[in-house]
Amino acid sequence: MTAPAPRTPIYLDGHATTPLDPRVRDAMWPWLLVPANASSNSHSYGWRAAEAVEQARQQVARLLNCEPRELIFTSGATEANNLALKGVLQSPRAKAWGLVTSTAEHRAVLDPARRLSRRGTEVVFVPVDSRAAIEVDCFRDSLTHQTRLVSLILANNEVGTINPIAQVGSLCQERRLWLHCDASQAVGKIPLDLSSLPVDLLSLSGHKLYGPQGVGALFIRRTEPPLPLEPLFDGGGQEQRLRPGTLPVAAVVGLGTACELAAQEMAEEARRTAGLRDRLWEGLSSRLSGIHRNGDPHHTLPGNLNVSFDGVPGPVLLTRMTEIAVSSGSACSSAEPEPSHVLRAMGVPEALALATLRFGLGRFNTADEIDVAIDSVSRVVEELRTDPHRAK
Ligand SMILES: Cc1ncc(COP(=O)(O)O)c(C=O)c1O
DSSP states (O other): OOOOOOOOOEEOBTTTOOOOOHHHHHHHHHHHSSOOOTTOOSSHHHHHHHHHHHHHHHHHHHHHTSOGGGEEEESSHHHHHHHHHHHHHTSTTOSSOEEEEETTOOHHHHHHHHHHHHTTOOEEEEOOOTTSOOOHHHHHHHOOTTEEEEEEESBOTTTOBBOOHHHHHHHHHHTTOEEEEEOTTTTTTSOOOTTTSOOSEEEEEGGGTTSOSSOEEEEEOOOSSOOOOOOSSOSSOTGGGTSOSOOOHHHHHHHHHHHHHHHHHHHHHHHHHHHHHHHHHHHHHHHOSSEEEOSOSSSBOTTEEEEEETTOOHHHHHHTOOSEEOEESEEOSSSSOEEOHHHHHTTOOHHHHHSEEEEEOOTTOOHHHHHHHHHHHHHHHHHHHHOGGGGO
């Protein structure tokens, strides 16, 4: 007798990656079937590819309300962040320019910041408050006479908290500092208007908004004089020479389509997703005592819920979540899970930080799935609290 096939877990890990929207897949598909190099300017295959790339650039620009020429395509947000930080701070014009960032950034900012620091750049890591947000006064106090670039996450990828970017941006303008935002989790989820938001550089990623993996973009505001920005590597002249290399046309088309869909559907989708998030939180808090919601319940992403559980052995919690695909608040790259640096920066005690689940809800989740999740999480937490042997 064969064992019954395991049921596919319900996907609730939308901050790690979102499912590809079938409409995005359909838009990409034709571009996987033709040879399409957008830099080939001697024949119609290349011209059509270049047109498709420019159309995608316009779609991204419309979502963000910026000019298409202010966007360059990259392989994702990690590359866009690296380009923003290293491109400015290692440009030949950079003379002892310093960076201010926060302790609650994604590693795609923390790691380049640390590398810059090892190479001699002054880097200040501003602490965040118990909701993972920057306090503007504390941020102001951390600026030094060397500071030229500030990099802050727009919406936190673990707890969803939205930083006060408009206030920080105004302060940066007053002090003539450039502001970079990692907006990977925010783009397509909350409205962003770059015609009024005082941000100079902004990173986004295709696979966080129902587009493909391996593509993203960096917004670079056109200013006079232009922002000093050096490419990370050399090669062809693509993307204004700032990001050389053949563009993945199908992926770029996918990113453009994903942005167009987000522009059309964001308001309704945010309302629906926030409703599911509230249903999940209310369901869990009515079934379980000793649970804590991390982050800022008011200034947060519609699809984020980050919950810690008292009296639960953290390392086993995730392994017991077989019906739902979620992630923990811990970095599991090592054998011994470590509590998330974001939760630690917020002051969450280590044991509680380890016993944490991050839910990322989105476009394709249903109320029925949320009810299964409430049931499943409540059952596992109760079992782990009452029967220590099951925790082994
Ligand atoms: C806030 C944030 N920045 C950067 C990244 C990295 O994005 P990508 O996978 O496009 O390089 C992620 C993805 O996990 C993220 O959540």
